[in-house]
Amino acid sequence: MMLDGVDLSPYGMQNENLVEVQNGYLVDSSIVPFLNKLTESAKNSGFELRIESAYRPFEKQLSIWNRKARGELPLLSATGEPMEVPKDEEELTYAILTWSALPGASRHHLGTDIDVVDGASCPEGYEVELTPAECSGMFAKFHQFLSNAIEKDESFGFNRVFVPGRGKIRPEQWHVAHLPTSRKKLEKFSLDVLRRIYEQSDMACKKFVLANLEKLAEDYIYPYFV
Numbered sequence: 001m002m003l004d005g006v007d008l009s010p011y012g013m014q015n016e017n018l019v020e021v022q023n024g025y026l027v028d029s030s031i032v033p034f035l036n037k038l039t040e041s042a043k044n045s046g047f048e049l050r051i052e053s054a055y056r057p058f059e060k061q062l063s064i065w066n067r068k069a070r071g072e073l074p075l076l077s078a079t080g081e082p083m084e085v086p087k088d089e090e091e092l093t094y095a096i097l098t099w100s101a102l103p104g105a106s107r108h109h110l111g112t113d114i115d116v117v118d119g120a121s122c123p124e125g126y127e128v129e130l131t132p133a134e135c136s137g138m139f140a141k142f143h144q145f146l147s148n149a150i151e152k153d154e155s156f157g158f159n160r161v162f163v164p165g166r167g168k169i170r171p172e173q174w175h176v177a178h179l180p181t182s183r184k185k186l187e188k189f190s191l192d193v194l195r196r197i198y199e200q201s202d203m204a205c206k207k208f209v210l211a212n213l214e215k216l217a218e219d220y221i222y223p224y225f226v
């Protein structure tokens, strides 16, 4: 990539501070003390904070994006039904964005964000899907615990980001971020750099995304810089 001298950490292309926390999941080392405290607090309330997703590099997000565009990964409608891959780039872009972030603009690139469930109430052999149904079902008590902790300012800096009424990404209760750390990282984010990354990437719907990047950022990126 011809982006010499640019800090590429906000885009998942550079991070020297990654450490493994659970089952191979990587996070930025700055959040570890806070994550340990939140895990301990959950444990004291009878929950096992289990990570289902953490740091994700640009290449991984790009691969998800491109495989969805090619129909190699299921493309799901807003209601979760499998749908046909639209021919039109605009339609296809919005269809992918229903469930997947733009490569380079996923909060999972920061290393400060994790997807969590309660391992203690997860049935043996159950494969977690990260859906609203799980949050109001088997993980409801855990999410209530998290909500209470956030409300009482006892969540050690962690908070939800994808909440109802904010931007166009669907609410994700399972996604929590260490906001003081992510804020610092996002200060270095530049849409212009993202544009240059796309220009040099083999990305599906590149033409539409580049032509509409500002509008896409207003709906799918900036609302989550919290």
Ligand SMILES: [Zn+2]
Residues within 6 Å of the ligand: 053, 108, 114, 115, 172, 174, 175
């Ligand atoms: Zn997430």
